[in-house]
Amino acid sequence: EVQLLESGGGLVQPGGSLRLSCAASGFTFSYYAMSWVRQGPGKGLEWVSAISGSGGSTYYADSVEGRFTISRDNSKNTLYLQINNLRAEDTAVYYCAKGPWSGYYRAYFDYWGQGTLVTVSS
Amino acid sequence: QSVLTQPPSVSGAPGQRVTISCTGSSSNIGAGYDVHWYQQLPGTAPKLLIYGNNNRPSGVPDRFSGSKSGTSASLAITGLQAEDEADYYCQSYDSSLSGSVFGGGTQLTVL
Numbered sequence: 001e002v003q004l005l006e007s008g009g010g011l012v013q014p015g016g017s018l019r020l021s022c023a024a025s026g027f028t029f030s031y032y033a034m035s036w037v038r039q040g041p042g043k044g045l046e047w048v049s050a051i052s053g054s055g056g057s058t059y060y061a062d063s064v065e066g067r068f069t070i071s072r073d074n075s076k077n078t079l080y081l082q083i084n085n086l087r088a089e090d091t092a093v094y095y096c097a098k099g100p101w102s103g104y105y106r107a108y109f110d111y112w113g114q115g116t117l118v119t120v121s122s
Numbered sequence: 123q124s125v126l127t128q129p130p131s132v133s134g135a136p137g138q139r140v141t142i143s144c145t146g147s148s149s150n151i152g153a154g155y156d157v158h159w160y161q162q163l164p165g166t167a168p169k170l171l172i173y174g175n176n177n178r179p180s181g182v183p184d185r186f187s188g189s190k191s192g193t194s195a196s197l198a199i200t201g202l203q204a205e206d207e208a209d210y211y212c213q214s215y216d217s218s219l220s221g222s223v224f225g226g227g228t229q230l231t232v233l
Binding site for chain 2: 047059060062095100108110112114
């Protein structure tokens with residue numbers, strides 16, 4: 001059974017940093033691209049970032065380019081999202097999501113974690 | 123404003139058929155990129171409902187179906203049930219943005 005378990009969320013001041021983690025199990029982690037998708041309070045879904053199965057290719061939404069860094073450790077079956085220079089508009093539940101193949105291009109998200117809440121406030 | 127446009131809400135009585143539209147442009151749906159649909163029940167994570175325009179993952183009832191034409195796509199739900207009350211999102215890829223894009227979501231109410 002595929003399981004994705006996010007952690008690392010919390011309350012942080014504007015300008016602060018956080019590192020989110022997503023522990024994966026139930027599939028061969030390195031075979032699949034992974035993404036982060038966020039959902040602001042009462043809002044819709046927004047794709048944030050993706051990484052290929054090997055970790056060699058990364059992709060970012062314009063809204064987070066330069067502030068967010070996605071990475072993965074295939075030996076630990078774990079996906080990460082380093083978030084820097086946080087802004088109020090980054091407040092959201094952050095979901096990790098699995099892709100259906102090793103590349104990100106044209107992917108959809110076949111499994112989702114339960115999400116971790118990031119709140120940016122002073 | 124979302125790149126893909128969905129109606130904010132739809133409703134239907136139990137047993138009825140409802141459709142949810144998803145309108146894009148020449149850089150996403152119109153460019154031939156597939157459309158995928160997700161169901162988000164209240165307080166839970168999204169769940170894949172339809173992938174590749176009209177394919178259902180294992181376990182998704184055949185009451186759910188998808189279609190795509192031109193720059194638009196639709197999700198149809200037949201035999202509406204109370205448990206279908208949820209938010210529904212379409213998703214595709216956008217070549218101008220070089221990334222995945224979602225619709226704003228549609229809240230389905232079962233009357």
